[in-house]
Amino acid sequence: MYWGLDEIILFFIVVAIFCVVLELAFRLGRHHRTHSNDSTRSHLTVLQTALLGLLALLLGFNFAMATSRFEARKTLIQDEVTVIGSTYLRAKLLPSDLRGKMSAMLRDYVSARIEFMRAGTDEKLLKAASESSRTIEDQLWNLAAAAEAQGEATAAMNLVIQSLTDVYNVNEKRRAEQDDHVPATVINLLFVVAIGALGFIAYSYGLGHRRRHGSTAIFAILIAMVFTITLDLDQPRSGFIRVGEESMLRLQEDLNRMSSGNERPRPRKSRQERIAGNADNARSQICQVRSQTIACQSLSAG
DSSP, rough: BBTTTTTHHHHHHHHHHHHHHHHHHHHHHHHHHGGOOHHHHHHHHHHHHHHHHHHHHHHHHHHHHHHHHHHHHHHHHHHHHHHHHHHHHHHHSOOOOOHHHHHHHHHHHHHHHHHHHHHHTTTTHHHHHHHHHHHHHHHHHHHHHHHHHTTTOOHHHHHHHHHHHHHHHHHHHHHHHHHHHOOHHHHHHHHHHEEEEEEEHHHHHHHOOOOOOHHHHHHHHHHHHHHHHHHHOTTTSSOHHHHHHHHHHHHHHHHHHHHOOOOOOOOOOOOHHHHHHHHOOOOOOOHHHHHHHHHHHHHHHH
């Protein structure tokens, strides 16, 4: 969401603005056609080429910035899932009373993170989910500090404290990355340059008194599409392209499964797979025997 508008609405608004600019610039060029000459047309061609080159540069620059931020958000989600899972596994090494409390808090923390990802652009839901995750973080740290104060600073507890530190650090990075967007000044500059480039194209058509709004309108629509997709990538909570929550949902499923004590059933191998596996094991054993025989022969020869 940009300028307080949904991406679809923004796309049609941008296309409408571009079409209005094309029509006005064409009429202005037709009005000045009688006062133009070859030198004026040559000068306009140079300016038009320069603006199109600048537009291509800004489009690529903005798209690259938005894509890099989108990939960074996805990477942070994976990192967060990894550190939460590691913390949960390390918490299973603690004594039973600490293990139960910390495991329950970590499951609640994952639920709060999923609620935060599903909140979208609703400020109330975002604030509630963020406060919930912060509260659980404080509770986890208080629980670890209490165990440390009671002299339970075992090797397992040290590992858990290290994992909690990683969870906190990744969470802070994620919050910072959520607020890291392509600067609005750069986006506005791209919009202005696009208007200028389209305006010069239509003005040149007006000087030649030939309407080519069909091809120019297609070009304008393509620019509007790239412009809208760039904004969509830069706004991960709205639009069509969003950072998925699948990895966090899989983590929640795994934590619930481990807490209930149910192990995931292993797929049963077929008879052909078992035969193939036995053949591979036999081949590996034969290779080991051959290598040992060759080594013994070399030692005897020496």
